Amino acid sequence: MTYIFIYVGLASVQFVVMAIATQLLSVGIIRTARKIHSEAFEKIIHAPLSFFDTNPLGRILNRFSKDVDALDNNLWMTLNDILYTLLIVMGSISMILIFFPSLSLLILPLAGLYYFFSGYYRSTSRELKRLDSTLRSNLYAYFTESLTGMATLKAYKRVDRAIRINQEKMDSSNRPYYLSLAGSRWIASRLQLLGASLMFMTAVFVVGARNTVNAATAGLVFSYLARTGGDMNWVVQCFATFENNMNSAERLIHYIKNLPQEPSTATSPHRQPPLSPFWPSEGSLEFKNVTLRYRPDLPPVLRDISFSIQAGHKVGVVGRTGAGKSSLIQALFLLSELDAGSQIVLDGVDTQTIGTADLRPHIAIIPQDPVLFEGTFRYNLDPLGRHKEQELWQVLETSDLKSYVQAQEGGLDAVVSAKGENLSVGQRQLVCLSRALLAKCKIVILDEATASVDMATDVLIQRAIRSEFADATVMTIAHRINTIIDYDRILVMHDGEVAEYDTPQALLQDPHSIFSSLVNESGVLSR
Ligand SMILES: Nc1ncnc2c1ncn2[C@@H]1O[C@H](COP(=O)(O)OP(=O)(O)OP(=O)(O)O)[C@@H](O)[C@H]1O
Numbered sequence: 094m095t096y097i098f099i100y101v102g103l104a105s106v107q108f109v110v111m112a113i114a115t116q117l118l119s120v121g122i123i124r125t126a127r128k129i130h131s132e133a134f135e136k137i138i139h140a141p142l143s144f145f146d147t148n149p150l151g152r153i154l155n156r157f158s159k160d161v162d163a164l165d166n167n168l169w170m171t172l173n174d175i176l177y178t179l180l181i182v183m184g185s186i187s188m189i190l191i192f193f194p195s196l197s198l199l200i201l202p203l204a205g206l207y208y209f210f211s212g213y214y215r216s217t218s219r220e221l222k223r224l225d226s227t228l229r230s231n232l233y234a235y236f237t238e239s240l241t242g243m244a245t246l247k248a249y250k251r252v253d254r255a256i257r258i259n260q261e262k263m264d265s266s267n268r269p270y271y272l273s274l275a276g277s278r279w280i281a282s283r284l285q286l287l288g289a290s291l292m293f294m295t296a297v298f299v300v301g302a303r304n305t306v307n308a309a310t311a312g313l314v315f316s317y318l319a320r321t322g323g324d325m326n327w328v329v330q331c332f333a334t335f336e337n338n339m340n341s342a343e344r345l346i347h348y349i350k351n352l353p354q355e356p357s358t359a360t361s362p363h364r365q366p367p368l369s370p371f372w373p374s375e376g377s378l379e380f381k382n383v384t385l386r387y388r389p390d391l392p393p394v395l396r397d398i399s400f401s402i403q404a405g406h407k408v409g410v411v412g413r414t415g416a417g418k419s420s421l422i423q424a425l426f427l428l429s430e431l432d433a434g435s436q437i438v439l440d441g442v443d444t445q446t447i448g449t450a451d452l453r454p455h456i457a458i459i460p461q462d463p464v465l466f467e468g469t470f471r472y473n474l475d476p477l478g479r480h481k482e483q484e485l486w487q488v489l490e491t492s493d494l495k496s497y498v499q500a501q502e503g504g505l506d507a508v509v510s511a512k513g514e515n516l517s518v519g520q521r522q523l524v525c526l527s528r529a530l531l532a533k534c535k536i537v538i539l540d541e542a543t544a545s546v547d548m549a550t551d552v553l554i555q556r557a558i559r560s561e562f563a564d565a566t567v568m569t570i571a572h573r574i575n576t577i578i579d580y581d582r583i584l585v586m587h588d589g590e591v592a593e594y595d596t597p598q599a600l601l602q603d604p605h606s607i608f609s610s611l612v613n614e615s616g617v618l619s620r
Pocket of ligand 1: 146387388391394412413414415416417418419420421
């Protein structure tokens with residue numbers, strides 16, 4: 094009867110402790126996990142472009158798929174398992190020690206061996222997990238690269254090679270997994286042996302003391318001991334899995350602590366003088382000693398550039414490929430950090446002293462490589478739903494897209510697929526033009542914006558820019574000289590510096606100017 098009470102008492106205590114502890118731990122871990130992965134995601138969103146230049150997409154995807162899954166779903170379950178099994182093992186050992194205290198002399202060396210084996214296994218398992226994560230990132234990176242470059246692989250008949258490399262990477266990424274399975278068997282066999290030794294020694298002790306030991310006591314102890322070997326193994330396995338899952342947490346926390354960040358999105362509330370809600374009202378722009386490099390370890394691509402643009406002026410930016418034309422835009426949007434001493438002043442405000450959320454929406458851009466979001470035409474034109482339907486149709490008409498959108502099923506609500514892939518590059522640029530028209534910004538940037546449209550559409554866009562952006566400051570990076578020949582100013586970039594900056598007429602008067610040679614090459618004036 095006493096044994097039944099002891100048994101039921103121990104089991105009840107175990108159950109209650111277990112229930113409370115797991116509940117508290119699970120809630121705590123789930124909350125912390127959510128906090129970690131949302132903070133890591135926020136850091137990624139605000140990482141500078143140089144981070145994405147140097148980190149393959151596969152590596153980032155691995156962290157936000159496998160590691161987040163380990164943190165969100167596996168960590169608390171493993172901890173529950175550890176707690177549960179540990180309580181059972183401790184219960185069994187306590188039971189032996191209560192009834193046979195002298196057996197503690199045998200249990201101590203076994204505990205030492207247990208500690209040694211489990212430490213050896215855990216450190217190996219941890220490294221294997223690290224290796225697994227690295228090789229998996231490598232595999233993901235190759236996979237995403239192959240998908241992105243599928244057209245090139247097919248064009249150069251390199252699909253078989255890509256399949257072979259993918260298989261090789263798959264094989265090598267599976268190696269740590271097989272090794273970790275082998276490691277599990279290694280530890281299991283040793284711990285089962287330790288459990289069996291404990292059982293054997295207890296049996297020898299019980300047989301030796303058969304005249305003093307009650308048969309019921311011996312039965313109770315053996316019933317607990319029978320599963321101790323397996324349980325001890327399970328505790329180590331769970332502990333190793335727990336440590337491995339903590340490795341995922343460590344990788345996400347590394348992002349939280351070490352990821353470089355873009356300048357702050359919000360303007361400081363203590364900024365003096367406070368930013369006017371009507372800024373920028375004119376659109377004057379001044380670059381003062383601007384030096385920009387894409388990464389701290391790279392040479393500058395803009396070198397001590399200074400020029401100013403009067404409000405409302407139309408400026409054409411020209412130069413040979415790689416001269417730094419697009420980098421001017423990077424600097425203007427503060428997409429890369431400027432070197433110390435650089436200033437870009439927009440309507441009297443140094444753009445580095447305000448948050449990017451106050452700067453970027455005030456500059457409209459029609460980029461060289463336009464990307465639309467998955468959704469509808471309406472969403473892509475007016476994501477914040479601030480404009481009336483009539484205004485949307487009006488800008489579509491100005492950019493010659495109205496009839497196309499009307500012909501689509503759903504009109505403004507017709508589907509635009511991810512990246513705008515169901516539209517031609519030219520049409521995507523026209524959607525960007527419509528969006529810029531709608532935003533009515535004081536600064537408009539066109540980066541080779543008409544590179545992908547036919548001549549007639551190019552003329553239409555240029556006309557729209559002249560009429561609709563008459564009051565705005567426009568900077569056009571031009572590949573067709575004829576589109577900017579009547580602009581107010583021409584900025585000629587050469588090797589990261591401003592080589593020439595004047596009216597087109599003044600630059601053309603000098604037959605040795607770079608602009609004159611570009612015009613002669615294009616044959617614009619002879620047409
Ligand atoms: N993401 C980047 N990381 C590192 N260097 C870059 C990056 N983008 C551009 N560069 C370098 O900056 C320099 C200027 O490039 P930029 O794109 O500004 O030239 P561009 O005049 O616009 O050329 P293009 O007319 O061919 O578009 C080039 O030497 C280029 O190699």
